[in-house]
């Protein structure tokens with residue numbers, strides 16, 4: 001069953017048509033990667049999928065119903081979490097309050113205290129930093145916090161945009177390990193990455209976006225082997 005389906009979607013900023021006629025889907029429990037060069041339209045696509053940018057044309061279905069007319073906060077309550085490019089944490093709030101906000105979108109019977117313990121078990125560094133402003137954390141710690149929001153929020157669908165951007169190799173490894181844990185817990189994940197090799201390894205399926213259009217799709221592992229084809233589309237990988 002598809003938890004997300006885009007049909008012939010066009011997204012534009014005024015006259016700039018950033019996404020042109022994209023059709024794709026994400027099945028329940030699946031991890032799908034969207035890869036593409038800088039400026040291909042990946043972030044724009046993510047904004048469309050979480051309701052931040054209304055399609056100029058085409059339709060999007062999320063969690064069994066049309067996206068049109070549902071506000072981003074309603075979608076978040078229904079189980080769609082968007083971790084935007086550049087983390088999406090609130091820099092003036094401390095670590096704990098950032099997590100509390102994510103929890104309160106979808107409170108569970110587990111309770112905040114228990115949810116937070118799961119975060120601190122996964123990311124002990126965040127426990128040490130729990131009363132620090134998010135804006136004062138290192139880039140890697142901010143990405144941990146962004147991913148930790150998904151641990152307390154427990155979304156059905158996670159849209160995550162360039163989680164490894166600007167991080168050290170050690171932190172990149174940590175990011176992908178965390179995504180794999182989410183995957184193993186049954187979360188449906190749409191992952192945008194410029195780190196193509198790692199993204200294709202993690203993903204069940206992937207789409208290659210080029211200048212706003214899907215030019216290639218396939219199983220993650222199969223696409224990973226087509227490195228020459230990918231290079232032609234991505235410039236590098």
Ligand SMILES: Nc1ncnc2c1ncn2[C@@H]1O[C@H](COP(=O)(O)OP(=O)(O)O)[C@@H](O)[C@H]1O
Pocket residue numbers: 013016018036037038039040041042043044045
């Ligand atoms: N807010 C905006 N206003 C106008 N054009 C934008 C805006 N954001 C992105 N674009 C343009 O849309 C295209 C796709 O950008 P983006 O979705 O950010 O690509 P990617 O995430 O793949 O790097 C680019 O040509 C970019 O310049």
Ligand SMILES: [Mg+2]
Pocket residue numbers: 042043044085162
């Ligand atoms: Mg982007």
